[in-house]
Amino acid sequence: MYKIGLVLLILHLASRGGKSSLPRLQLFNWAMKSDPRQKQLLLAVGEKVLQVPAWGxxxxxxxxxxxxxxxxxxxxxxxxxxxxxxxxxxxTEILKDTDLFGRERSFLSAIGKGLTEGMVEATASGWEVK
Structure with a gap:
């Protein structure tokens, strides 16, 4: 249930038109696991360039x-x-309960719609299977 709620909040709070690719959802999920990762994404939004070489x-x-x-x-x-x-x-029901997803909602609200598919695609296009 946690991951389903997280996906819904990503789409609701931090995705243009409520849409996202799987790599972008995975990027948010990866970032939720540590404060330094979240700071990386916040910096990327500010600079409009994603400087994360890879994510899980x-x-x-x-x-x-x-x-x-x-x-x-x-x-x-x-x-x-x-x-x-x-x-x-x-x-919306999740957001009504302030005890649910507090850290996640704060981070996603701070990111807003600023982490674009283009930023994710530009980073992922540099990945190469060797």
């Missing part, structure tokens, strides 16, 4: 995305995922 991909997040789709909270589209009306309602 968490299988639990991918499973949460699949469960959220099955529950009708998000939908898959050609570029990734989009929050549904039911997902927006769920995210």
């Amino acid at each position: 991909f968490d299988p639990a997040l991918a499973i949460a995305v699949r469960l959220a789709i099955a529950e009708g909270l998000i939908v898959e589209n050609s570029t990734g995922y989009e929050i549904s009306t039911a997902g927006q309602f769920f995210a």
